[in-house]
Amino acid sequence: MGLTRLNKIIADAGIASRRAADQLILDGRVSVDGQIIIELGGKYDPEISDIKVNGESLKINKSKTYLAFHKPAGIISTMSDPEGRPNLGDYFADRNDRLYHVGRLDKDSEGLILLTNDGDLAHRATHPSYGLEKKYLVEIEGEFNKGLSDQLLQGVRLEDGLARAIKVVHARAVSKTHHWVEITIHEGRYHIIRRLIESLGLQVLRLIRLDFGPINLGEMKAGRHRVLNSQELTNLFTLLNIK
Structure with missing residues (x-):
């Protein structure tokens, strides 16, 4: 994988967006080979170094997941809920990869929401500067x-x-x-x-x-999901300036 900025490694592991990963580093919650890292910009090889967030070693995602989901009304846009309310995570409990939602829909709203383990895409897709329609x-x-x-x-x-x-x-x-x-x-x-x-x-x-953005709900029924196809990903990456 080679030397990669620490915040990108954390984002690629599905822990947080790059910006949130920077805050984790500044808060002293990230260590590399047992040493707490509190400065931004460091580069490491996640296949060689033991990188931990909150004391837990990262599981490096070598494959990325991009899903379109039709959120039903009555479901909250979180991957878990301490109060036990119906949430997005209920529909993906059998998956091994750590997914998180791209943006939100309020509980009473329904329709298209994206889920991914790609922290960089999630951050860009919800950042105002990219202005996805x-x-x-x-x-x-x-x-x-x-x-x-x-x-x-x-x-x-x-x-x-x-x-x-x-x-x-x-x-x-x-x-x-x-x-x-x-x-x-x-x-x-x-x-x-x-x-x-x-x-x-x-x-x-x-x-x-x-x-x-370029992703369409189509005829997908409520509660169902599908994998984004290659053309959809190409269009999305182009709009978000992801190489």
């Missing part, structure tokens, strides 16, 4: 018209700053006060879609993520 299908109660659509595109002032949609498509009107709308955004602030819709005086009845 995410498309949602939203069931709305209330009167929705072009004026409200334009408002979403121009931007809405929320308590944590301006937020706006990149694209808004009125998919279907069930009735005058019941609509399905596709909304595309490039950020991942907490409950951002719900807050955008509610700021317009409307109510979200259902929220489904259809796309995460």
Whole structure:
């Protein structure tokens, strides 16, 4: 494997993102061959050195896993839960590799979420500087018209700053006060879609993520997952500038 930056080794092992790995190092929670490392930037060969995080030796992932999962409503976006609530990890308990989710969907939302043991990809895919687009299908109660659509595109002032949609498509009107709308955004602030819709005086009845960057939910049923294909990975790596 050769000499590799310590934070990348930790990320590749599925422990944390590179940024979080840097913090683990600064906190004195990483050792190499028995010596605590507290300076960033060091390079080591994980096939030769004994690298430990919190006293536990790393298991080096020589193969990477990239999955698309259709999260059902009612499932929290964590790989485990101390309170025993249904979570993502329940669907992958039989796997040996350590997976973690890329971004989140709130408990009541459903749709596409990515899972991987590639810490570098997970970090980049959720970092604002890469601005991966995410498309949602939203069931709305209330009167929705072009004026409200334009408002979403121009931007809405929320308590944590301006937020706006990149694209808004009125998919279907069930009735005058019941609509399905596709909304595309490039950020991942907490409950951002719900807050955008509610700021317009409307109510979200259902929220489904259809796309995460170049990855599409397709016809996959809730609770099922699939391995990303080579073209999807190529497209994702290109957008995230991963060589």
